[in-house]
Every structure is written in structure tokens, then in C-alpha cells.
Amino acid sequence: MTTDSWVNETLYAEWGQRFRVTRELARVKSDFQDIMVFESESHGRxxxxxxxxxxxxxDEFVYQEMLTHVPLLAHGAAKRVLIIGAGDGGVLKRVLQHSTVEKAVKVEIDGEVIRLSKEFLPGIGGDAWTDPRAEVIVGDGIDYVRTAPAGSFDVVIVDSTDPIGVGEVLFTEEFYANAARLLSDKGLIVNQCGVPFMQADELRDTNLRRAKSFADTWAYVAAVPTYVGGFMTLGWAAKDAALRQHDAATIRARAEAAGIAGKTRYWTPEIHVGAFHLPPYISENLSR
Incomplete structure (x- = not known):
């Protein structure tokens, strides 16, 4: 449907952004949430x-690259990756860019997000949906994490909505405890933790919950223009504190070995290392 209207984002009651809609592509009420896809003048679809x-x-590449390449290259030998959420397929695509990955399991609760992404945002997931290393499950990520065998994954990537509505259960102590159980000895988990300028409580609370199950918790940042309010934080929880202590040369060598060198638009080895060095207004929310 062709239109010339505006869509106002509703994340914050007191502040926000809006997009000029040039064409509405889909508006669906699934069993879990309201979904809208549209074409904009400024940001594409x-x-x-x-x-x-x-x-x-x-700007999806900023978020997707940092959510994926940082944990995989920090680990250095991840063969089995679990993705919770990320129904658009972008994280799955970036995970499978790593030649070292043997298996990527993606669990998305809302099959309509996958369907609409394939239809209207095909470039984001690309060929990842049919890669033989990928297993895509429409189901509850909480149940999957609760029942997965111990030590069955090296890295868990959680790309969820904020801790309200359908995404709330992915920020609980129980979820992090089960994630720690299914991770291998040097396993780690990352997840989006909001924009701390506006959502400091989200970062603070989830860090305290992760710290009950992981030896090393912290966060790293990415500047995603669409997520208004400054840096987006990505929560980090690892069984081994050494995993976030690498220098750029080590990360560069791993990127070359994994086959992603020269294929990114935001991530670099230097940005990877620098992203963990946080300004005080963010790091003050990470005390344990």
C-alpha cells in the first residue's frame, strides 16, 4: 500500500523518533506481538x-556484526552456536560467515517474524536460511535452553526485544543459569541490553543476574543510529575472563582464519577491542 504518512516509535513515552513511510508492506498481529514492515525515505525497509x-x-550491519563477530572471535574456536530470537536472519547470516562454525541453531518464538523477514527483508538473512549448517526452530527459546544438553554450545547470542512483553523471560536469573549449563567450559553469552543513556536500569539489573552464573560479566558498545540515545550496549557473560582480554593482532588473525576479514562494514579488530572500554556513565552500571 502506497502512503505518505509518519510512524512514531513508542519505546519511550517522553522521547522518540519518527519515520516518513513511503509504502506500508505488512501489518500483522501474531500470537505474540504486533508486527509492521514499511519502506522509509531515510532507512530503507x-x-x-x-x-x-x-x-x-x-544500519542493520552495525548491530548484527557487533552482536556476532565479537563473541565468536573472542572465543576463537566456537563450533556450535545457539541464537535466540533474531528472526530477521541477520545474526544467523553473520554466524555462518565464520568458516569455523559447524552448527548454528536459531530459535525464534514468532514464526511470523521469520516469514515477513524472508518476504520483505530478504537481503538481511540472505542464503543463511538454506545453509546446511543452520537449524531454524520456531519455538520457545526458554524451553530450548532449559532442556538442551549440558556443554552443547560454545557461544549463545540473544537478539531479543527489550525486557518487556515476549522478550522479558530472556533476562531472568533462570535463563542465565540454564545458558551457563548448556555452554562449554569456555563458553560465553551476549545479548542486547538497551541504550544506557535511557535504559540504565536494564543494563544494571541484567548484569547482576548474569553475574550469579558467570565468572566474567561486562558489556561492550556499538553506535547504531536507529537506536536513539547514544551507544547501544551488548551484555557479555563468559566462563573465562581471559576471553575479553585479547589484543587487536590476535583478533585480526582469528578473523582471517575464520574468513570474515574484509567482509565487514562496522566491525574491525580495533573496534572489537575498543568496544569494551566504556565511558563512566555506562561502566558505573556494571558493578557486581
Whole structure:
């Protein structure tokens, strides 16, 4: 449907952003949430869940690269990766860019997000959906994590909505405890923790919960233009504190070995290392 209207994001009651809609592509109420996909003048195609922007074609690479390449290259030998959420397929695509990955399991609770992403945002997931190393499950990530065998994954990547509605259960102590159980001895988990300028409580509370199950907890940052309010934080929890202590030369060598060198638009070895060095207004929310 062709239109010339505006969509206002509803994440914050007191502040926000809006997009000029040039064409509405889909508006669906699934069993879990309201989904809207539209074309914008400024950001290409955009997906909203319950009125909150999840992804745009123009800057999705920033978020997807940092959510994926940082944990995989910090680990250095991840063969089995579990992805919770990320129904658009972008994280799955980046995970499978790593030649070292043998298996990637993606669990998304809302099959409509996958369907609409394949139809209207095909470039984000690309060929990842049919890669033989990928297993895509439409189901509850909480149940999957609760029942997965101990030590069955090396890295867990959680790409969820904020801790409200359908995404709330992915920020609990129980979830992190089960994630620690299914991770291998040097396993780690990353997840989005919001924009701390506006959502400091989210970062603070989830860090305290992760710390009950992991030896090393911290966060790293990415500047995603669509996520208004400054840096987006990505939560980090690892069984081995040494995993976030690498220098750029080590990370570069791993990127070359994994086959992703020269294939990124935001991530670099230097950005990887620097992203863990946080300004005080963010790091003050990470005390344990």
C-alpha cells in the first residue's frame, strides 16, 4: 500500500523518533506481538514490533556484526552456536560467515517474524536460511535452553526485544543459569541490553543476574543510529575472563582464519577491542 504518512516509535513515552513511510508492506498481529514492515525515505525497509523499531535495512550491519563477530572471535574456536530470537536472519547470516562454525541453531518464538523477514527483508538473512549448517526452530527459546544438553554450545547470542512483553523471560536469573549449563567450559553469552543513556536500569539489573552464573560479566558498545540515545550496549557473560582480554593482532588473525576479514562494514579488530572500554556513565552500571 502506497502512503505518505509518519510512524512514531513508542519505546519511550517522553522521547522518540519518527519515520516518513513511503509504502506500508505488512501489518500483522501474531500470537505474540504486533508486527509492521514499511519502506522509509531515510532507512530503507523497517520492521517494528509492538511499535518499537527492531531493524532497518540501512544500519542493520552495525548491530548484527557487533552482536556476532565479537563473541565468536573472542572465543576463537566456537563450533556450535545457539541464537535466540533474531528472526530477521541477520545474526544467523553473520554466524555462518565464520568458516569455523559447524552448527548454528536459531530459535525464534514468532514464526511470523521469520516469514515477513524472508518476504520483505530478504537481503538481511540472505542464503543463511538454506545453509546446511543452520537449524531454524520456531519455538520457545526458554524451553530450548532449559532442556538442551549440558556443554552443547560454545557461544549463545540473544537478539531479543527489550525486557518487556515476549522478550522479558530472556533476562531472568533462570535463563542465565540454564545458558551457563548448556555452554562449554569456555563458553560465553551476549545479548542486547538497551541504550544506557535511557535504559540504565536494564543494563544494571541484567548484569547482576548474569553475574550469579558467570565468572566474567561486562558489556561492550556499538553506535547504531536507529537506536536513539547514544551507544547501544551488548551484555557479555563468559566462563573465562581471559576471553575479553585479547589484543587487536590476535583478533585480526582469528578473523582471517575464520574468513570474515574484509567482509565487514562496522566491525574491525580495533573496534572489537575498543568496544569494551566504556565511558563512566555506562561502566558505573556494571558493578557486581
Amino acid at each position: 523497517v520492521m517494528l514490533l509492538d511499535g518499537v523499531v527492531q531493524i532497518t535495512e540501512r
